[in-house]
């Protein structure tokens with residue numbers, strides 16, 4: 001048996017709720033049950049809707065779903081073993097296989113349970129179990145338990161979104177006259193806007209309102225001091241002079257992939273960036289990756305993606321509706337491509353992708369740049385492990401390098417690599433919660449090839 005807290009071949013252990021008092025422990029003990037309680041409440045509040053749509057079957061499904069979710073909350077709170085999934089979906093066997101993998105790692109002395117397994121695994125598992133509870137109750141299977149809070153967060157930050165659309169329209173007025181340096185400056189600003197957009201997720205606040213109220217462009221200067229690692233110049237180099245493989249017949253202009261995180265304001269910032277990339281000619285195509293089912297409260301699903309574009313189109317604001325129409329056009333013409341591979345809603349570290357989702361890995365290899373948005377993607381990039389803060393980002397990726405890649409993340413979990421010696425200690429004395437408050441951010445880049 002491998003003790004959970006021992007480094008294996010220089011790779012530190014996974015963060016786990018096993019460590020009492022850790023952020024993982026507090027999340028599993030407090031934040032996840034709070035989220036589950038809100039989910040149960042949301043389903044209950046929609047009882048009449050289910051009755052109207054599906055009659056008595058809808059009411060039965062509501063009751064059954066709530067009963068399954070209450071049972072799960074109890075399993076969590078009493079640290080019961082993790083159960084295999086029973087819903088026979090496309091990803092069910094892969095989840096169950098992952099569970100067996102965790103059991104093998106733990107040995108046969110104890111069961112994989114909510115507090116005794118990697119935090120990353122158990123937190124992902126909770127969202128998959130919510131999905132299972134709905135799938136097992138067919139009339140309401142496609143109900144998105146987080147739709148209400150995602151919609152609210154979009155409307156709460158609509159003013160800031162309009163400011164961004166106006167800013168973009170202003171850039172486009174002079175687009176042809178822009179020098180490469182000016183283009184680089186705008187890129188940098190919009191990259192930072194997308195970075196700070198990640199502050200607005202609803203999982204860290206357990207579904208509590210967390211929207212953008214002030215002008216995102218005006219805030220950038222004052223936020224700069226909170227960017228702990230800023231590799232934006234390297235990102236710009238990768239984008240403005242993409243390196244082609246010898247003999248490659250790739251067309252001109254970069255392909256940029258954005259692995260999306262949250263709906264609401266963050267998604268608007270990502271679409272603004274994607275719009276700029278294409279309209280400026282920096283990219284010929286942008287591939288946007290979302291989630292197959294509602295995930296970590298606020299993450300983007302295909303429905304959220306389409307809904308956001310429709311809302312933008314219908315906005316009573318000249319530049320926002322213009323942006324919305326442009327986005328719709330990009331989707332229709334295949335300049336923007338939306339994908340939702342099941343791997344993004346699995347618990348794997350990304351270093352497992354090449355083996356466990358080779359098709360997705362191969363797809364990302366087609367990109368000239370992959371932007372990973374948000375905290376959860378950072379946790380998966382680095383394996384959610386107890387790394388020393390000074391370990392290189394490249395080392396923590398453990399061979400995951402489908403293409404030049406960049407993480408844009410505000411810190412909301414206690415894993416952080418790539419800092420200068422002493423930087424972590426200094427931050428800890430200034431603010432003990434520096435890794436989880438969402439006040440700090442990183443732009444971290446890695447390229448498989450020497451730049």
Ligand SMILES: O=P(O)(O)OC[C@H]1O[C@](O)(CO)[C@@H](O)[C@@H]1O
Nearest residue numbers: 201203204374375376377412413
């Ligand atoms: O939306 P993001 O940036 O991935 O954040 C998700 C949040 O959920 C958490 O997993 C905590 O529940 C944090 O790691 C993170 O704050």
Ligand SMILES: [Mn+2]
Nearest residue numbers: 201261262296
């Ligand atoms: Mn998220």
